[in-house]
Amino acid sequence: MAKGLTFSAALAEARKKFETLGIKTPDIDARLLLEHVTGFTHSQLISHAREHIQPDFLARFDKVIKRRMEGEPVHRITGERDFYGRRFLLSPETLIPRPDTEVLIDEALDWARSHEHVLHVLDVGTGSGVIGLTLLAELEHLSLVALDVSDGAIGAARRNAVRLAVDDRTRFLVSDMFEAVTGKFDLIVSNPPYIPTADLSGLDEIVREHDPILALDGGDDGFDFYRQLFHQAPEYMNEKASLFIEFGLGQRPALEHMAKTHGWQVDRVAKDLAGIDRVMRLSL
Numbered sequence: 640m641a642k643g644l645t646f647s648a649a650l651a652e653a654r655k656k657f658e659t660l661g662i663k664t665p666d667i668d669a670r671l672l673l674e675h676v677t678g679f680t681h682s683q684l685i686s687h688a689r690e691h692i693q694p695d696f697l698a699r700f701d702k703v704i705k706r707r708m709e710g711e712p713v714h715r716i717t718g719e720r721d722f723y724g725r726r727f728l729l730s731p732e733t734l735i736p737r738p739d740t741e742v743l744i745d746e747a748l749d750w751a752r753s754h755e756h757v758l759h760v761l762d763v764g765t766g767s768g769v770i771g772l773t774l775l776a777e778l779e780h781l782s783l784v785a786l787d788v789s790d791g792a793i794g795a796a797r798r799n800a801v802r803l804a805v806d807d808r809t810r811f812l813v814s815d816m817f818e819a820v821t822g823k824f825d826l827i828v829s830n831p832p833y834i835p836t837a838d839l840s841g842l843d844e845i846v847r848e849h850d851p852i853l854a855l856d857g858g859d860d861g862f863d864f865y866r867q868l869f870h871q872a873p874e875y876m877n878e879k880a881s882l883f884i885e886f887g888l889g890q891r892p893a894l895e896h897m898a899k900t901h902g903w904q905v906d907r908v909a910k911d912l913a914g915i916d917r918v919m920r921l922s923l
Contacts, residue, residue, distance in 0.1 A: 642697065647688040649673065649697065653704050660708055668713045672703045675717040715849050722769045725776065727799050732791030733767040734854045739911045740830055740885060743918045744773050746909050747828055747883045750920065751778055754825070761875065762786065763816065763829040763868065766854060768796030770828050775805040786812040786820065789853065816867050823877045830885040831864035833857040861887065865894060869901035873923055881906070882921045891916040 644652070650669050657665035674684060676699040692700070703716050714720045714735045720727055722736040723744055729735060751758055751774065758781050762771030765785035775781050783805075787793050793811050800806040812819045834855045839847065846855070857863055865884065872882055882903070886894050895905050903921045911917040 642694065644692055644697065645689055646673070646684060646692050649692050649700060650684075653700070656704060656708060662707070668707060669704075671713050671717060672707060673700055675719075676700050676703060710845060710848070712845050712849050720767075723773045723777075725773065725803060727767050727769050727772075728795055728802070729767055730791045730795035732789040732851050732853075733795050734850055736767065736769045739917055740770065742909050742911050743770060743828065743830065743883055743885050744777075746907070746918050746920060747774055747826065748777055750881055750883075751781060751826060755780070757782065758825040759822070759877075760784070761820065761824040761827045763827060763872075764788075764831050764854075764864070765796050765811075766792050766830075768799045770830060772796065772799055772803055772805055772809070774828070775808055776803045781808065781826075783809045784812060784820070784822075784824070785809060786814040786816075788813070788815045789851075792854075816864075817871045817875060820875055823875055823880075825877050825880050827868075827872055827876065827880065827882045829864075829868060829883070831857065831868065833861045833864070833885075833887045833890065835859060835861040860893075861890065862893065862897060865897060869898055869903060873902070876923065880922070884919050884921070885917060886919060888915055891919070894919065 650673060653669035654665045657668055662668060677696050706716050707713055714729065718729050720729055720736050723741055727736065760771060760774060760781050760783045762783060762785040765771055765787045768785055771783045771785045775783050785796055790813055793813050797811055800809045814820060832855050834857050836856055836859055839856060891908060898905055898921055903923060905919060906922055907920040908916050909918040
């Protein structure tokens with residue numbers, strides 16, 4: 640970009656470049672990247688719109704624009720993603736949180752609010768911590784054990800717990816499913832990998848190249864992690880506890896059958912904003 644540009648003009652140039660490449664959200668991507676390099680909020684960018692952008696900001700903006708034009712997702716560049724009204728740090732080992740997962744939060748919160756005593760929560764495959772930590776940030780009578788097989792993911796979740804000021808109610812475990820878990824819980828939540836291995840090659844190129852495959856691959860039929868959940872979770876559940884899981888398009892019938900064969904009762908299935916079955920609440 641040429642020197643002497645205003646913040647508004649720099650945004651306009653970036654937007655045009657993104658539009659030329661067919662990037663779906665050129666305005667939002669340009670704004671998020673400029674906020675990232677400047678440290679400004681959206682309102683601060685608006686207030687500085689007619690001011691000239693500093694050369695160091697402009698140089699950094701050029702670099703991140705190039706990365707975006709080469710196909711890197713904007714949230715991988717910024718290392719952050721908003722979820723349920725809060726901003727979460729990401730790492731290469733964590734998925735970018737999707738809006739669909741907010742349905743799981745809504746459902747779990749509704750259930751938890753009906754219980755006044757302290758509730759012990761287990762987040763299986765916590766990733767960046769968006770599910771378990773959001774629940775803690777919303778309700779003060781929850782405590783959390785968050786586990787993940789990835790050290791990098793646990794590191795990101797720890798940083799997010801500190802940012803949200805809920806680290807005093809959280810314990811983190813590097814664990815392959817329930818391997819390192821002790822104790823019993825009132826609420827277990829999980830958004831496990833649920834994409835069949837053969838379908839991974841058909842995912843959007845951005846997802847294939849920039850999301851961790853470990854967090855996507857659900858095995859031959861996509862249900863490997865659900866089988867482990869249904870088989871192992873009962874050992875770690877208090878009486879009247881509930882399990883909340885997210886699942887993929889078209890998986891409900893097989894998942895319900897699998898759950899029932901393992902002795903679970905399907906209490907509720909919730910749809911996402913697109914009307915697709917997305918979250919299941921189960922009990923024993």
